[in-house]
Amino acid sequence: MLQNLTPFxxxxxxxxxxxxxxxxxxxxxxxxxxxxxxxxxxxxGFANAIIKPLLIVLTLPLxxxxxxxxxxxxxxxxxxxxxxxxxxxxxxxxxxxxxxSIFISLLSLVIGSFIVTDDAATTIQMPRDGLWL
Numbered sequence: 001m002l003q004n005l006t007p008f009x010x011x012x013x014x015x016x017x018x019x020x021x022x023x024x025x026x027x028x029x030x031x032x033x034x035x036x037x038x039x040x041x042x043x044x045g046f047a048n049a050i051i052k053p054l055l056i057v058l059t060l061p062l063x064x065x066x067x068x069x070x071x072x073x074x075x076x077x078x079x080x081x082x083x084x085x086x087x088x089x090x091x092x093x094x095x096x097x098x099x100x101s102i103f104i105s106l107l108s109l110v111i112g113s114f115i116v117t118d119d120a121a122t123t124i125q126m127p128r129d130g131l132w133l
Contacts, residue, residue, distance in 0.1 A: 010115055016041035018107040022100045028092030029100050036088025043085060047078045075101035 019041055023029045031037045055074050056063065063070045076098040083091040091097045 011112075012041055012045060014108050014111050014115070015045055015104075017111065018104045019044070021107060022104050025103065026096055026100045028096035030090045032088030032090075036086055040082050040086045040089045044078065044082045047081055051081070052078055072098065072102065075105065079104075 016038055019029075020031075020037055023031050023037075031040070052074060055077070056071070059070060059074065076094060079097040079101050080091055080094065083089045083097070091100070
């Protein structure tokens with residue numbers, strides 16, 4: 001069980017760190033205290049895991065029509081949803097959430113690339129007999 005908990009805690013910490021850095025860069029993104037930052041990071045992870053895939057499926061025609069750019073709007077909506085649910089987290093406007101979501105995604109990607117994990121699920125290995133199917 002601990003092997004499943006460790007990647008979750010890493011992702012949670014990366015999201016919290018990215019949100020914290022974004023709150024210092026974007027003036028319209030504010031946290032009242034550390035607890036609201038930690039809860040926001042946790043809730044953002046849950047929203048991205050549960051609600052975001054549903055929104056992607058529901059808006060698939062619009063996403064295809066905009067060549068995937070509508071996914072940026074969905075990311076901003078996830079941040080606005082978390083800000084609406086968490087008391088100590090404030091986002092001033094949609095555009096702040098839009099650009100902050102881009103920044104948070106990129107920063108999380110960069111930080112996550114430096115963390116080495118022994119996750120067997122992400123390792124692709126060649127079959128021993130050489131056949132993929």
